[in-house]
Structures are given as C-alpha cells and as structure tokens.
Amino acid sequence: MKTSLLLISGLVSSALGNVVSSQTFLPSKNRGLLSQLYGEVMEAHDGLDDFQSQHIASFELDDSEDPEFQAMCGFYEQSPAKYPDDDLSSDLQLFSGIVSFAHVPMARCFEQRSSKKAPKYDIAIVGAPFDTSVSYRPGARFGPNSLRQGSRRLGGGYLPVRGFPGSKLRQLDPYNAGYKIVDCGDVPMTPFDNRIALNQLYRGQRAIYNKTTVKDGLKVPKVITLGGDHTVTLMALRAAYEHNGPVAVIHFDSHIDTWDPRVLGGGITKTQSINHGTFLHFAHEWGYLAAEKSMHVGIRAPFIMKSDEKHDQDCGFEKIVARDFDILGFKEIVKKIKERVADLPVYITVDIDVLDIAVAPGTGTPEPGGLTSRELLTVLDGLEGLNVIGADVVEVSPAFDSNGEITSIVAAQVVDSFLGLMTVN
Structure with missing residues (x-):
C-alpha cells in the first residue's frame, strides 16, 4: 500500500510540476495533460511577447488518451479560455486584496x-x-x-x-x-x-x-x-x-x-x-x-x-x-x-x-x-x-x-x- 501511495504521489507531483516547468511553453503535442489544461494559467498575459499576448488558452489531447475522456474534454477544446490582464483590474473584486x-x-x-x-x-x-x-x-x-x-x-x-x-x-x-x-x-x-x-x-x-x-x-x-x-x-x-x-x-x-x-x-x-x-x-x-x-x-x-x-x-x-x-x-x-x-x-x-x-x-x-x-x-x-x-x-x-x-x-x-x-x- 505504501509503495502504491508513493507511486501515485510521485506521479501527481511530476504532473503538477509540468504546470510550472519549461514544458508549459512546448508545443501542445509534447506537453503533459495537466500542462495542456492549466499551463496558460501560469503564463503572463500582459502582452510582453507574441505567445503571451494572444490571451487565449488552448490545448490538444494526446491521441493515446481514452476516447471517452477525449469526448468529455471536447468542451474545453471548442471553448478556449480568455484570461484577464495581469493587473486584474477587469476581474471581480469581491474577494481580492485586503478587506476594506x-x-x-x-x-x-x-x-x-x-x-x-x-x-x-x-x-x-x-x-x-x-x-x-x-x-x-x-x-x-x-x-x-x-x-x-x-x-x-x-x-x-x-x-x-x-x-x-x-x-x-x-x-x-x-x-x-x-x-x-x-x-x-x-x-x-x-x-x-x-x-x-x-x-x-x-x-x-x-x-x-x-x-x-x-x-x-x-x-x-x-x-x-x-x-x-x-x-x-x-x-x-x-x-x-x-x-x-x-x-x-x-x-x-x-x-x-x-x-x-x-x-x-x-x-x-x-x-x-x-x-x-x-x-x-x-x-x-x-x-x-x-x-x-x-x-x-x-x-x-x-x-x-x-x-x-x-x-x-x-x-x-x-x-x-x-x-x-x-x-x-x-x-x-x-x-x-x-x-x-x-x-x-x-x-x-x-x-x-x-x-x-x-x-x-x-x-x-x-x-x-x-x-x-x-x-x-x-x-x-x-x-x-x-x-x-x-x-x-x-x-x-x-x-x-x-x-x-x-x-x-x-x-x-x-x-x-x-x-x-x-x-x-
């Protein structure tokens, strides 16, 4: 049991590590699933370069993924996310900053x-x-x-x-x-x-x-x-x-x-x-x-x-x-x-x-x-x-x-x- 838990923990850590690693900027075919899903969240959106200024997050699933899972993720492929600018001024302010x-x-x-x-x-x-x-x-x-x-x-x-x-x-x-x-x-x-x-x-x-x-x-x-x-x-x-x-x-x-x-x-x-x-x-x-x-x-x-x-x-x-x-x-x-x-x-x-x-x-x-x-x-x-x-x-x-x-x-x-x-x- 301990071995299984350690193995799972290692896999999760490895997967999450990809989110913030240099793999974030690799072509989507060569990136892990979590990186494809969430990598853009970790990127700047302040227009510093062409890649970051697109403001659009997209990903492609690997062909080896389970077909049912691919179908479930179809919504995200067809509905790319648009992230706010880095100053967050356009975002909802209800829960941000010090509460004045x-x-x-x-x-x-x-x-x-x-x-x-x-x-x-x-x-x-x-x-x-x-x-x-x-x-x-x-x-x-x-x-x-x-x-x-x-x-x-x-x-x-x-x-x-x-x-x-x-x-x-x-x-x-x-x-x-x-x-x-x-x-x-x-x-x-x-x-x-x-x-x-x-x-x-x-x-x-x-x-x-x-x-x-x-x-x-x-x-x-x-x-x-x-x-x-x-x-x-x-x-x-x-x-x-x-x-x-x-x-x-x-x-x-x-x-x-x-x-x-x-x-x-x-x-x-x-x-x-x-x-x-x-x-x-x-x-x-x-x-x-x-x-x-x-x-x-x-x-x-x-x-x-x-x-x-x-x-x-x-x-x-x-x-x-x-x-x-x-x-x-x-x-x-x-x-x-x-x-x-x-x-x-x-x-x-x-x-x-x-x-x-x-x-x-x-x-x-x-x-x-x-x-x-x-x-x-x-x-x-x-x-x-x-x-x-x-x-x-x-x-x-x-x-x-x-x-x-x-x-x-x-x-x-x-x-x-x-x-x-x-x-x-």
Missing part, C-alpha cells in the same frame, strides 16, 4: 496633517474595536472587522429603492459621486482601561477630522465610525462637536441610552458611570448636543426607573417607539424626525439592536419586537436633505450572529445608506 469597507482605498488617517504622508479625503470610515462598557453580552470589539466582511458586495452601483420615489438618491452611486472615501482602519484601543481606550478613540477621531478635504466647498471631512459598543459614540460626538458645534442626534436604538449614571453603573465607581447606556447623558451634560433637537427612533426596551423618561426629556430627546411603525407611515416618521432636527448639523447613530432579534441576532443586548431591515433603511434614506456630518453603526457582535452573517450584512448596508445621505446633493 466596500473596497474603498485604505489611508494613513492618523498621520499629522503636516506630514508628507498625510492623506486627503472627504469621508473617512474608521473602526472602534471596543466593548468593555457593555451591560450584557461582550463581543462588539470584533464588529468593525465583521462590518467590513459584510460589505464585500458593496462599492458601486445604483439602488432602485434608495430614497422615496423621485429622490435624487435613486440616481446616485455614492462611491462615485465626487467624494473621496477612504477606510482608515481601526483606532488602537486598549481592552484593559476604558479611560485610556476612549481617549485613544477621541485622539484618533480628532486626527481624522484634522485632514484636508478634496471636495470643493467641504471644509471638514465627514466621519463614519464602525463600533464597537455604543460608548464609542460619545468620543465621536466630542470630535464632531469640536468642528461643527452642537449637533442634533438621530438615535436609532431599542434603548434610550440617556440613563442617569447613578441609575446605570455609576453607583459603584465614577469610571463605570460612562457606559453604553449613559453616553447620551454625558453628551448632553458636556454640551455636545443642540438643546431640544435630538430624537430616538425604535425605542422599545423597558426603563429601569419611572424617572428615566423625564431624565431622557431633560437630556433633549423626543422618541418614536418601535410600535409607532405599525401606526404611522414612513413619511410621517421621517417628517417628525426632520422637524425635530431642523437644519442643524446632524449626527446619526444606529445601534443594530434597533432591529428585531430575528433580523439582527448578532448584538449585545437584543430586544424582541424591533424594526425590520427594510423599515430601518427606508427611514434612513428618507432623511435625504439633512446636513449629516457624522454617523456610526454600533453593537454588532459577530460571535452571536448567524452563520449567514446576516447582522454584519445588514449593518454594512446601513453604512451604505449613510454614504448616500452624505454624498447626495
């Missing part, structure tokens, strides 16, 4: 603006791999990577359902709309100290904002953050506020996230008072939010105390609850949001748990009775015309996702909607 969001170019966004290596861009996508301020299930530190994986089919093209009928969004390809979009990679965030991690994120976001834009009339880049748990929004809001002033926040979530830190977390230490359920309290307290101009959408989780609702209003929020989607039409929901935020700079934050647990199981604090992906995307696209200066999608926890990656794919589509809102004129 929607295949946009990578950029060294954390370089000092004065550095010769500092890039210029209009919209920056950046990851915030952080989940040590959650109250239930961790895992969102892996969210940025899963969002990029879920975006592989994005990167160009028009959507016939983008926006309401007659919308400019239906004629828009956001990736080719005159804005330079880049992926900055992830901000380094320590998993051992929340104070340091959040400061790292703030400094990373600040560096991204302090770059030169390309688009005429755009003075400051727009930033899209891939979370990470929802605490990361606080630092994103801080950086956005420094360049745009107080912003109106449209907050898609099943939880209010304006909890008084004495109710959620702060009763133990001050460090724990900043978490993914209190960050909007601090955004209000520190002045990042325009007064009485922010809106929750999709709320359905229970309050902890009766005073939570009044505290939420004191933080400047009104709300559209999840079951309002069964009562109000999309246009009415969009109208309420637009009236609330008016013409202020708008920051949109989407906690993926705003979706129903059946639609987005891969999240840290799932709640039943949520939105469908269609409902969320329809409302987002309906916000056309707002001055969206920043956005994020957070709480994607791939360890709890299905093996079909449905949460990551939906979350990536949310970012695609952000890009539409940021690039439509």
Whole structure:
C-alpha cells in the first residue's frame, strides 16, 4: 500500500510540476495533460511577447488518451479560455486584496496633517474595536472587522429603492459621486482601561477630522465610525462637536441610552458611570448636543426607573417607539424626525439592536419586537436633505450572529445608506 501511495504521489507531483516547468511553453503535442489544461494559467498575459499576448488558452489531447475522456474534454477544446490582464483590474473584486469597507482605498488617517504622508479625503470610515462598557453580552470589539466582511458586495452601483420615489438618491452611486472615501482602519484601543481606550478613540477621531478635504466647498471631512459598543459614540460626538458645534442626534436604538449614571453603573465607581447606556447623558451634560433637537427612533426596551423618561426629556430627546411603525407611515416618521432636527448639523447613530432579534441576532443586548431591515433603511434614506456630518453603526457582535452573517450584512448596508445621505446633493 505504501509503495502504491508513493507511486501515485510521485506521479501527481511530476504532473503538477509540468504546470510550472519549461514544458508549459512546448508545443501542445509534447506537453503533459495537466500542462495542456492549466499551463496558460501560469503564463503572463500582459502582452510582453507574441505567445503571451494572444490571451487565449488552448490545448490538444494526446491521441493515446481514452476516447471517452477525449469526448468529455471536447468542451474545453471548442471553448478556449480568455484570461484577464495581469493587473486584474477587469476581474471581480469581491474577494481580492485586503478587506476594506466596500473596497474603498485604505489611508494613513492618523498621520499629522503636516506630514508628507498625510492623506486627503472627504469621508473617512474608521473602526472602534471596543466593548468593555457593555451591560450584557461582550463581543462588539470584533464588529468593525465583521462590518467590513459584510460589505464585500458593496462599492458601486445604483439602488432602485434608495430614497422615496423621485429622490435624487435613486440616481446616485455614492462611491462615485465626487467624494473621496477612504477606510482608515481601526483606532488602537486598549481592552484593559476604558479611560485610556476612549481617549485613544477621541485622539484618533480628532486626527481624522484634522485632514484636508478634496471636495470643493467641504471644509471638514465627514466621519463614519464602525463600533464597537455604543460608548464609542460619545468620543465621536466630542470630535464632531469640536468642528461643527452642537449637533442634533438621530438615535436609532431599542434603548434610550440617556440613563442617569447613578441609575446605570455609576453607583459603584465614577469610571463605570460612562457606559453604553449613559453616553447620551454625558453628551448632553458636556454640551455636545443642540438643546431640544435630538430624537430616538425604535425605542422599545423597558426603563429601569419611572424617572428615566423625564431624565431622557431633560437630556433633549423626543422618541418614536418601535410600535409607532405599525401606526404611522414612513413619511410621517421621517417628517417628525426632520422637524425635530431642523437644519442643524446632524449626527446619526444606529445601534443594530434597533432591529428585531430575528433580523439582527448578532448584538449585545437584543430586544424582541424591533424594526425590520427594510423599515430601518427606508427611514434612513428618507432623511435625504439633512446636513449629516457624522454617523456610526454600533453593537454588532459577530460571535452571536448567524452563520449567514446576516447582522454584519445588514449593518454594512446601513453604512451604505449613510454614504448616500452624505454624498447626495
């Protein structure tokens, strides 16, 4: 048996060796079968010489081959393959290269603006791999990577359902709309100290904002953050506020996230008072939010105390609850949001748990009775015309996702909607 295996192994090695050997360039009658079938795959197709510039692969079977096998291979003889050029630019890009969001170019966004290596861009996508301020299930530190994986089919093209009928969004390809979009990679965030991690994120976001834009009339880049748990929004809001002033926040979530830190977390230490359920309290307290101009959408989780609702209003929020989607039409929901935020700079934050647990199981604090992906995307696209200066999608926890990656794919589509809102004129 060992002898037979060694013999077979030797024959296979010998045959495969022909693929890359000098026999590749011999006349087909003098080449082995594998070399005849696959030899051209190993050749250059960049037009360097007459043989390679033909771009056509063909082969001839030896007369000694079994007639039945010759017949099976007849299709390949009659249908020669045409290989792409060596730069592969005409080939499908779904699975090639390093996985950036929607295949946009990578950029060294954390370089000092004065550095010769500092890039210029209009919209920056950046990851915030952080989940040590959650109250239930961790895992969102892996969210940025899963969002990029879920975006592989994005990167160009028009959507016939983008926006309401007659919308400019239906004629828009956001990736080719005159804005330079880049992926900055992830901000380094320590998993051992929340104070340091959040400061790292703030400094990373600040560096991204302090770059030169390309688009005429755009003075400051727009930033899209891939979370990470929802605490990361606080630092994103801080950086956005420094360049745009107080912003109106449209907050898609099943939880209010304006909890008084004495109710959620702060009763133990001050460090724990900043978490993914209190960050909007601090955004209000520190002045990042325009007064009485922010809106929750999709709320359905229970309050902890009766005073939570009044505290939420004191933080400047009104709300559209999840079951309002069964009562109000999309246009009415969009109208309420637009009236609330008016013409202020708008920051949109989407906690993926705003979706129903059946639609987005891969999240840290799932709640039943949520939105469908269609409902969320329809409302987002309906916000056309707002001055969206920043956005994020957070709480994607791939360890709890299905093996079909449905949460990551939906979350990536949310970012695609952000890009539409940021690039439509």
